Amino acid sequence: TQLLEQSPQFLSIQEGENLTVYCNSSSVFSSLQWYRQEPGEGPVLLVTVVTGGEVKKLKRLTFQFGDARKDSSLHITAAQTGDTGLYLCAGALWVSSGSARQLTFGSGTQLTVLP
Amino acid sequence: KAGVTQTPRYLIKTRGQQVTLSCSPISGHRSVSWYQQTPGQGLQFLFEYFSETQRNKGNFPGRFSGRQFSNSRSEMNVSTLELGDSALYLCASSFTAGQGASEQYFGPGTRLTVT
Numbered sequence: 062t063q064l065l066e067q068s069p070q071f072l073s074i075q076e077g078e079n080l081t082v083y084c085n086s087s088s089v090f091s092s093l094q095w096y097r098q099e100p101g102e103g104p105v106l107l108v109t110v111v112t113g114g115e116v117k118k119l120k121r122l123t124f125q126f127g128d129a130r131k132d133s134s135l136h137i138t139a140a141q142t143g144d145t146g147l148y149l150c151a152g153a154l155w156v157s158s159g160s161a162r163q164l165t166f167g168s169g170t171q172l173t174v175l176p
Numbered sequence: 177k178a179g180v181t182q183t184p185r186y187l188i189k190t191r192g193q194q195v196t197l198s199c200s201p202i203s204g205h206r207s208v209s210w211y212q213q214t215p216g217q218g219l220q221f222l223f224e225y226f227s228e229t230q231r232n233k234g235n236f237p238g239r240f241s242g243r244q245f246s247n248s249r250s251e252m253n254v255s256t257l258e259l260g261d262s263a264l265y266l267c268a269s270s271f272t273a274g275q276g277a278s279e280q281y282f283g284p285g286t287r288l289t290v291t
Binding site (some may be wrong): 101102103104105106109149151163164165166167168169 | 180209211218219220221224232234266268279280281282283284285
């Protein structure tokens with residue numbers, strides 16, 4: 062069972078459409094990050110959200126952290142073909158009696174934007 | 177500045193063999209984390225090193241080990257390879273210790289195939 066559930070797993074849309082990807086958990090995270098990964102490359106950090114209810118915008122991408130810091134969403138407005146990729150959320154949890162912080166990744170959402 | 181480099185990029189090994197993967201972090205970064213990425217399990221944390229000390233370890237068997245050198249370069253070793261070890265192994269570097277605390281920069285990964 063994944064600690065972080067992402068939905069949908071796969072999403073195929075036309076250029077210009079809007080979409081939302083969700084990341085849900087029963088755990089409370091100290092911070093949550095979103096990454097995008099393209100084939101043959103490592104994930105690239107898009108944003109870090111820290112405060113419950115926080116909203117961050119990165120051009121056409123809007124990220125929201127849930128009030129209880131257990132969930133997050135990524136909304137893309139007017140998707141472009143360049144947005145195609147694997148989107149990963151990752152929550153940071155304190156482990157080892159609070160001595161270390163560890164990232165747990167969601168299973169990912171494979172987004173394909175068609176021209 | 178140069179990004180995170182991983183060598184080799186591709187590797188084919190036989191069951192029972194051992195393998196060593198190398199990661200050179202971004203200059204000035206002292207934290208290196210290792211992850212295993214597979215289609216079934218997604219991205220899973222292996223271990224994190226900071227200033228030559230292992231700070232945190234994921235839930236992997238003892239066949240997986242790592243180390244960090246004084247120049248922050250890191251290696252991970254997998255002994256007695258199994259078919260299920262076939263995966264993309266990613267390393268990520270950051271300036272400070274503690275995942276989720278500062279931006280992690282991922283390398284392109286090493287694609288390991290075990291036959």
